[in-house]
Amino acid sequence: EDKVVQSPLSLVVHEGDTVTLNCSYEVTNFRSLLWYKQEKKAPTFLFMLTSSGIEKKSGRLSSILDKKELFSILNITATQTGDSAVYLCAVEANSGNTPLVFGKGTRLSVIA
Amino acid sequence: KAGVTQTPRYLIKTRGQQVTLSCSPISGHRSVSWYQQTPGQGLQFLFEYFSETQRNKGNFPGRFSGRQFSNSRSEMNVSTLELGDSALYLCASTSGHNEQFFGPGTRLTVL
Numbered sequence: 022e023d024k025v026v027q028s029p030l031s032l033v034v035h036e037g038d039t040v041t042l043n044c045s046y047e048v049t050n051f052r053s054l055l056w057y058k059q060e061k062k063a064p065t066f067l068f069m070l071t072s073s074g075i076e077k078k079s080g081r082l083s084s085i086l087d088k089k090e091l092f093s094i095l096n097i098t099a100t101q102t103g104d105s106a107v108y109l110c111a112v113e114a115n116s117g118n119t120p121l122v123f124g125k126g127t128r129l130s131v132i133a
Numbered sequence: 134k135a136g137v138t139q140t141p142r143y144l145i146k147t148r149g150q151q152v153t154l155s156c157s158p159i160s161g162h163r164s165v166s167w168y169q170q171t172p173g174q175g176l177q178f179l180f181e182y183f184s185e186t187q188r189n190k191g192n193f194p195g196r197f198s199g200r201q202f203s204n205s206r207s208e209m210n211v212s213t214l215e216l217g218d219s220a221l222y223l224c225a226s227t228s229g230h231n232e233q234f235f236g237p238g239t240r241l242t243v244l
Contacts (some may be wrong), residue, residue, distance in 0.1 A: 063137075123178075
């Protein structure tokens, strides 16, 4: 059964800190890994990763995928209170019934 | 471009009732997926529709059903509601580049 595990489940940091969120997965016929940020409403798309070792970057956020070790990390530098959210990792597989398998998320709280 | 819209945003029902939720995808997107999100289980896939056909289905009982219309709008229906059906129901439309864009969700409370 396809599985996505995120760690830590929750994290509290101070503004300005750097955080690393982890996502490991077990899927058959991996196609891509996606990161989402969810505040009070719907998840918003952050990154899609398909190739190992290529870092994707957007402002203070960056992410990288390791297809050999089956994990991805999401880094946030110089955190701000607006980064407080649940960060979701999802994996897309080429086979199986489920287009996207989600992890349970990491709840990040950034305090001033 | 308008985003994914879902109606209603909030719903309160009692056990045994049935409910229909609606989702309009981003214009031009033909694929619509539905997810159930609960604090305990996280986001779980319900089903995916593409061009009016159910393409994939998650592990939910037959009380959960859906359909898609020719304009790509989709509805999901839950019959004989149970307390455990209380959740945020999210709809996502998928672009040609396989990016999913989520709607704001419908929060269903079953009393």
